[in-house]
Amino acid sequence: MKNTSARGLARARWVPGNRVSLLENGEEFFPRVFEAVRRAQREVLVETFILYEDKVGTQLHACLCEAARRGVRVDLLVDGFGSPDLSDAFVEEMASAGVRLRVFDPGHSILGQRLNLLRRMHRKIVVVDDACAFVGGINFSADQLLDFGATAKQDYAVELNGPIVQLIHRFAARAVAADKKKAQQGARSHRPAPPERQQEGSGHATGHARAGEAEVCLVTRDNWRHTNDIERHYRVAIRSARQRVVIANAYFFPGYRLIQDMRNAARRGVDVRLILQGEPDIPIVRVAARMLYHHLLLAGVSIFEYCERPMHAKVALTDDCWSTVGSSNLDPLSLALNLEANVVVHDPAFNRALSERLEHMNRNCKRIGAADLDKWSSWRLVRSFVVFHLLRWYPSWIAWLPRHAPRVTPLGR
Template sequence: MKRGFIGHGQWVPGNQVVLLENGEEFYPRLYECIEKAQREVVIETFILFEDEVGKELHKVLMAAAKRGVRVDVLLDGFGSPDLSVDFLRSLMDAGVKLRVFDPGKRLLGQRLNMIRRMHRKIVVIDGERAFVGGINFSHDHLRSFGPMAKQDYTVELTGPIVSQIHRFVIHAIALGAKGPSWFRRRLRATEPADIQEAGSAEVMFVTRDNRRHTDDIERHYRAAIRSARKRIVIANAYFFPGYRLIKELRRAARRGVDVRLILQGEPDMPIVKTAASLLYHHLLHAGVKIYEYCERPLHGKVALVDDVWSTVGSSNLDPLSLSLNLEANVIVRDREFNEVLWNNLSGLMDDKCQVIEAEQLSTEWSGWRLVRSFFVFHFLRYYPRWAGWLPRHAPRLQPPEAQWPQLTRTDAQSQPTITEHA
């Protein structure tokens, strides 16, 4: 069954969705697929480090490019600032097309381009297979990194939804490059002739940007929470959502839904736990159950509602992801996938989490902290508004020389400057 472009935020039937947990499952599977690529590999990532994971990706991408596969890599200028000239030059010499989202220069050693980041983590191979999730290309997504290795998830997708994801990433790197005709030629040249149904899952690809889709991911979360009748489980690394989402969680718990949050107990940044804990009083006293994941830092951005609805992606539930960054999630309607995710999260809650009790807060929280929590909670009503006051420059995709001037040379391949498409 051949499909053309399907509009943003529409359910697409006939897909297979496979959950990949942590780098141990994601990286080997991705490298295997890249090694089998015949036409094209497109990667968008927030972080690419020049460590053992980055070097392995470097090797498989160079091999693919040298055998004639078109390889496009989009990096975020803030998330991937410290790659060496040799690392980048060897990719470019092999034929890999590199672009940087909003490159920024340092001032006194500090990076200033901190807001409105390209936070998506997407890979599309031959227009037939896609990976979407929260895992970056860095050693800290492997257990061998040590106690601070991150717990995270990605999904592998096959089926008609890949056509939509494919066109999205091509649009991200191509819009404005050589005009609409070039864009259409690129799509015709890279889109597979036929995308067959691969499974029974209905999938929606949802993105967040600073123009047309400013709150799409949050709206889908809220709609799913409102529809819940049995259970809600949200595992999210950076939890400080808007007032409306918190209100929906409290309402769901009060009408008898089993609402569970899995949050960081051993955070990679202490402020993450401090911020989330300011909301505990309001959530617990409405009946929401809170689990702090204590084995290592939680980096996942996943959720499930009842027995069918699930989501996996790059979007945290905090002001950066919900109001500033470019994000991408997939939402899945499929009982089998929901059960797989439920079993995984149940294992975390049963074996690796500490349950936070309301009685605990009553004895530990001072009167001042309760007052502070009250004001923080109501402050959340307004953060989408004040987030709009922050600088609204239009981030640009630029060639790697804009981030690493040392790459400039007279025979360097010219790559176009592209304005943010989303």
């Protein structure tokens, strides 16, 4: 059952009649996206944090250029921090083909260091012909493929068909608006109309036939009006859980309230499981997460570290119906700074599919127990005290960081 009891969630509109297909890693994601682009007849919209000029990026490049040459309107938005090194030839070929490439908040490096780290466009969205959409955590880079080797990332996305696609299309189209003034206004006031507002008064999207049984809500976060929507959906789901909560998240350092919701769920008998990185691509990630382990284990939360390769997942499920897949980590960047997009799905069949994939991944995890943690010491007590209060107050003080209106800058001709 859906629960929108948290303040502010009452406005959310759940769109019925959708088909949601889970895609694991680049092996499943890239072929579906590229085939959809090849079939496109009118429009392709792509938002991605990372686009590299490797075998994946060049294949996307070729697909987008081919689509643009046959008359399809193609818009591509990349992040200035995540995709800083696109060559002139790569950009100019897209521009010549008719692809409209824009960069969110481009920045310049100083002594090789990129300084535009904060408030990134971290979403990963593809919409084709207002007919199918892809949302998740997978970037367009070769390290999302298993043949990349030991540092290949474990990750997930979804393909969506049905009425929800119209809302995702409307959101993405505003974000990559061709008019620069409109794009800047959207950055200031989040004019990429939140899906909740787009649906108010209509109940659900129109003009799209039912494609399945899933109810879906697109949930985004920005730095203005929707600063904690994704976190609130997580919290409502955890507080409503009666049997299980499974969270697989790459960068885990959430706020105090979400931690407390997890602890309270475990204490009332819910099977709460965390699957985190055991072989992180950024070493400090594991150090930060482990600061919370004692606090969680004492409440009965089960913690597993995925050790096969870096885990880049941002997925969760509760009980037998609620699931979410998207771009948002449970850390300060995603929860309080970055522009993110998740889909929340109410569908028992999708919940089972995601559960099966996570159970398979869990077999390659190490369960963390008290013996795996550092012994108590004066230093650890001080550190735990600092971390506790950092988690409790960071949503308040992080809002004081600069909230400039990021530029959306066209590249090429």
